[in-house]
Amino acid sequence: MAKDNGGILKWMAEYDRRYVYLALFLVMVGPLLRPIGMPISVSPDTRQYYQVLQQVQPGDKVFFTLNTEFSGYNEIQSGIIATMRLLVEKNARVAFGVAHVEATVIPELIVKAVQAEMTANDYQYGRDYIILGYIFPNEAAVAAGAQDFHSVVTQDWLGRPIAGTFLDEIDDWEDWDLIADFTTGIATSYLINHYALRGTPMIMNCIGVMIASEKPYLDSGILLALLQSMRGGAELEFLIGHPGPGLTAMDGFSFGHYALIIFILIGNVGYFGYTRQQQMKISKEAK
Amino acid sequence: MLFSVPGIINGRFIGFLLDIAMAALVYYYIKTRKMVHIRRVPGLDAIEEAVGRSAEMGKPVICSYGIGGFTYWTLAGLSILSHVAHLTAKTGSRLIVPTGGGDQSLIVRPVAEEIVKTAYTMEGVEDQYNPDDLPFYSGQQYAYIGGYVGVMQRVRPGSVIMTGSHASEAMNIAETSNAVGAITITSGSYISNVAALACASDYILIGEEAPAAGAYLSEDPAQRASIRVQDLFKWLAIAVMVLGIAARSLGNDLMLRLLST
Amino acid sequence: MAEILKNRQLQIIVMMLSFLFVFLPYFLNVPQLNTASTKLITITSIVTAFTIALAVIAQFRRGMNIINRRSRGWYFKAYMLVTLVLMLGFSLISRETGPYHWVMFAVVNPLSSVNYGILAFYMASTAARAFRARNTKALMLLLSGFVVLIYQAPLTGAYFTGFEPIALYLGSTFAMAAGRMFLISVTVGAIVFGVRVILGNEPSVLGISKEEQ
């Protein structure tokens, strides 16, 4: 740690990465404790997603698929809840299906979050919405369900028969009016391949990691709309005028980004001010 | 749509045709057992250099092939593992191969053991093969990360070569590997992973480079043939795009209609 | 019987038939075939669900091994096996409330979240270390990453509107094109690999070792 060896510049080039962890933690927790409230701009992709949801008609049958772990739910819950809120306002009928065992309790959280709207619109279990549980354990299950729904799904998540619910109107892929997929990448390509490819309208809200992988499906028209990560969810909340977890998180979101940007800048100053000088010195000495 | 074929569902003919064409090509190459020429990807030099440097420093090498089942990525990872095992057997470095990580990985593990053992036997140092250096870190991704990271922190490897079917755990591994000062060579199988690894690694085999490297190292004509067939289809894709764009720019949508036939 | 089940040729023929039975009805205009094919797909989905047991058996074996050997920290493995069995028991009581519900929210939820959340920290330290303009490639990475990061932070995204069109442009063209290129090449690779398996060229996938070939 000799001072003459570069001092602050050396630190900037080679500091312990645990400082990054600590700083990131602090800037994220801070704003959550004292929210500031910042404005947000809405991207065209989110507008497109909103437009598709606007076209939902009363009584439409919507397949609400949660292909996510708890971790993914934390990221996209704002989009999930805002979408559900819109669907309830439009009086659509919603069936929840999940592709990850951890997601089996998530529908319960969603229903709790939009309880007020559901009561206002007189939503009843079985008639207006139903929770199907773990119905997509593998690709074959998704494919079979697309071709003959009732051959795969016989009961809801707690073992009550689905006969007599609005699912009686579902035979195969053609009968769904919309698939709203919330995903970390699990089973998503199965839904695309066996439903959307055949022509079922499908929209998606994916985590940030999957944006680049899913965007080609949006661009080629297989997906009608793609809501992106937590930011997309916050934008949607902004559009429907009902702030939720997404918008409150945006402060920490901004600061997390700035922390990273500052670290990148520090790293570059350190690199040009110290590392590079050292390298040049070494190569000069070698000559 | 351009035309309809009796007996075949409208809009699905071209896909059917392409599938059949691909199968026929693969079959043809396998039958003729021709050794297709594959170029050497630069990543292989990086691997060889890394293993050499580890030997100079007297440090072990860690090499993993992924956590998936038998997919196209895992096979590539296994081919590279075989190459690395030959190199470490020659240079006398210790080779550690973390295994497990997924439900499907259970069936791959015996094959990996076989590969490392064969490599050591072929180099005439069978006595140096130690089955305990292929630790099994359970069939769960998170436990696998814990084990992998733990072994890196303890043995301080000279290089970490991580190819094959790795998923999000790749970032934990690459960052820890870098923190313990190892030369980090990775490959990623989907784009966000590749982008993150491109930053985190000293050298990265981007996407298809890993299977191509595997096929280059492999003596199996079928593996090489599949790289050739893939190349042919990529050429086809480019040709169709260029023709289609040219036609569309002149106001003709023949190609688009053909593709939707 | 054993000889028949061991027969490699038979196995490949069965696989091919199963393949064609799923593959062809998608293209051919024969509704009856479609119904039968759906049945096979349903059967496949159930059989695949069984395979999870294999992983659990392996998990149990490894845990028992460690416990029997009394390796350092063996009690953690014993604890793991106990929690596994407990979870099964809890689910029999109720899945809506009770201990099952408690475990889902007190244990599974936070641990699953942190498990992937840690990656944010790794990505940050990677960026801090790797986003340095060392050469042309790194400079391109840095510039495009930088613009998108600034846009993504809602505060700057809303006030410095100049970044927005550039970031959206980068996302819908470069990133999308790279995604498409990956998709095309992975699709072709997967199909070719599938064909190789179906033709019986990859026996290890079927669980046949090298000596038996």
Next chain:
Amino acid sequence: MVDFIEISVVAVGTFLAMCMFSTLYGKSSPLYALAEESYIGFATGLTIIWNIDYIWKTGIVNIMAGDWVLLFSILLGAMMLLRVHPKYGYVARLPIAIVLGAQFGLSLRTVIFTGFIQQISATIVPLFTGSTQALLYNWTIVICVIFMLTFFFYTIEMEGALGMSAKFGEYLLYIAFGTVFAQTFMGRLGLVIGFLQSYTIPDWKTPYLLASMVLVLALIMYMDRAGLLEKLTPEE
């Protein structure tokens, strides 16, 4: 009113979560092992429960309703389980063959459309008509897709025009990687914030989060000083 169960969920949850975060300290620790093994145990249990649930609802219920063909699925599933048996492992080969065949059938019949044909169709865009913005987007996409693809040819040497095109494609790829990296970071960041948010809203949860944070950090540092980390951490 907040009841005891809710408090216990938050207290245990934050503590275990912080134990898992402790891996960022850079050393393996018994606290991390506790979190890890808890997750493995409960999550594996969960996986078993729901897969049995699926087999029950899709298989047994349908069989009891008279769909006898599905009996095959139970039989084949049972055969599959023998895979781990040292002597009768070969019995599993038949179900594996059927499952693999069907799986490849499902993927080959669809990905050729979604991953190949439709992606090519979507790249066939007009290059001379449309708004300025559309033209800029179209030209960039076409150039990117084509040049990036040339980077991925392996059965010919990269020389001359092809080599230059591949080199250019590689630069384009790195621009894309920068963007994708930023998007990925956004995703992971959102994940952590979403997680932290679930322990800061409503307000009464925050003290538990902060207390767990301090407690775990103190424990780890104490154990590190006392040399207990190595002693108490299980072997892998």
